[in-house]
Amino acid sequence: GQQLNQSPQSMFIQEGEDVSMNCTSSSIFNTWLWYKQDPGEGPVLLIALYKAGELTSNGRLTAQFGITRKDSFLNISASIPSDVGIYFCAGHSGNTPLVFGKGTRLSVIA
Amino acid sequence: KAGVTQTPRYLIKTRGQQVTLSCSPISGHRSVSWYQQTPGQGLQFLFEYFSETQRNKGNFPGRFSGRQFSNSRSEMNVSTLELGDSALYLCASSLTSGLAGAGANVLTFGAGSRLTVL
Numbered sequence: 001g002q003q004l005n006q007s008p009q010s011m012f013i014q015e016g017e018d019v020s021m022n023c024t025s026s027s028i029f030n031t032w033l034w035y036k037q038d039p040g041e042g043p044v045l046l047i048a049l050y051k052a053g054e055l056t057s058n059g060r061l062t063a064q065f066g067i068t069r070k071d072s073f074l075n076i077s078a079s080i081p082s083d084v085g086i087y088f089c090a091g092h093s094g095n096t097p098l099v100f101g102k103g104t105r106l107s108v109i110a
Numbered sequence: 111k112a113g114v115t116q117t118p119r120y121l122i123k124t125r126g127q128q129v130t131l132s133c134s135p136i137s138g139h140r141s142v143s144w145y146q147q148t149p150g151q152g153l154q155f156l157f158e159y160f161s162e163t164q165r166n167k168g169n170f171p172g173r174f175s176g177r178q179f180s181n182s183r184s185e186m187n188v189s190t191l192e193l194g195d196s197a198l199y200l201c202a203s204s205l206t207s208g209l210a211g212a213g214a215n216v217l218t219f220g221a222g223s224r225l226t227v228l
Contacts, residue, residue: 033216042114042200042219043153088153090217097143097166098217100153 006101135203
């Protein structure tokens with residue numbers, strides 16, 4: 001089945017630093033989504049991407065849909081303590097269920 | 111509008127028992143998906159229902175089952191619980207499923223039901 005490789009698994013950064021994480025897929029997707037999960041809660045959608053090459057921002061977050069349709073990137077600029085959490089990429093293709101990466105656990109040191 | 115509501119939020123069961131979890135989707139959403147989340151495996155797809163029909167099923171044993179009602183509310187059931195079934199069970203809803211216009215099949219998640227099996 002489809003698999004997503006998400007990296008890095010975890011990150012420890014200083015407040016104010018920029019963050020980058022990415023996902024690669026073994027197959028082509030037509031939708032890439034990025035979610036954030038806080039402790040004790042379900043994942044919350046951050047950014048949705050629908051076209052190859054698409055670059056979309058949501059405040060300090062920017063995500064890109066890779067040209068090959070097999071990868072996506074999420075960048076967070078000027079991190080703040082509330083950015084702490086687990087970030088998941090997810091891909092969707094046709095009638096198949098949404099497939100998730102294993103997540104990137106972000107810790108921000110004030 | 112109200113989000114996805116899952117009940118109960120927390121529950122403890124013993125091996126061999128069965129459990130039923132409930133999910134109320136966002137009003138107007140007709141598709142409901144269930145995922146199991148564990149630290150080691152991440153989010154694993156269980157099944158998806160659309161208009162009371164199971165559209166997709168993940169690679170889980172037959173002990174895991176679900177259904178959807180005419181009002182789009184969904185339940186999942188796990189019978190003969192095992193220790194390894196301890197997990198956060200997440201329900202998510204979307205307007206529709208499969209090939210659809212941008213955004214129509216984006217999942218909105220509930221807060222989950224945390225199941226502990228002793």
